[in-house]
Amino acid sequence: MKRLLLILAFLASPVWAVQPDEVLDDPVLEQRARDLSTGLRCLVCRNESIDESNADLARDLRLLLRERLVAGDTDDEAIKFIVDRYGEYVLLRPTSSGANLVLWLAGPIMLLIAAGLGWNFVRKRSNAQQSTGGEALTDTEKERLEQILKD
Template sequence: MRRALLLAVLALGLMSAPLHAVQPDEVLPDAAQEARARELSRELRCMVCQNQSIDDSDAPLAKDLRILVRERIKAGDSDRQVLDFLVARYGEFVLMRPTVHGANLLLWLAPFAVLLVGGAGIFVAYRRRRTLPAPTVPLSAEEEDRLAHVLAGGDAEAARDLTKL
């Protein structure tokens, strides 16, 4: 019983481990180049899956991109040159973390601007609410006389009339 439980926990642990879609025929013989290729593959988005890196995706396009990355590394390109080549070919959407410039700047700054504007709006509304006096309407001469009469020990009917005001 204990052994079966241990095997089940081990199997679940192995199933939760991250899987990589890199096929054995894609792996570079040089370990340093393969490490660079894996690192670059984690930074590139699968154009089919969109929320997976090409390192994790089984899509045929992701495999083609992994092979292309490895070919560029074997040709002697630096990491920046490989990324620039892929961005020129597929656009900046291929990057898992887009750069902060140009039109992307709006996307990077928009959440902070919304928070800033919302916070300023709440602050202004709070300040106005605290500084505005409560609206008061002065009593008419007749109401003042009735109030004075009730406070002086007048009749209960006049007191009920005042509660209706």
């Protein structure tokens, strides 16, 4: 029973990240802030959203995001403000434009190149084996082979 309670407490720990003093009075704004904060990375915890993180920097980012929303910013404006300040690394789902597009496409392109080189290698190798495998042994070669096998 204690183990079950411990597991449940551990699983529910991300819920405790947003402190009660951070919650906005307007439930619509609070929901927008929660939705946006799940897409922002905690710069201390790495692959954890600021909504789940208990780090001080994550708290500051949550408060900053809520301040921007209360000031009347749209979702895109609030995210752009934070990205301009902290860089695109703060996004958990990076954009696929500009320099990031090269990174997104590099993997599949290298995979296609490797597959093409591998297919070409196998094709050349099988052609080489077919051209050398068709020659029969001469009578002297057969006699020599029999002598070697007897010894």
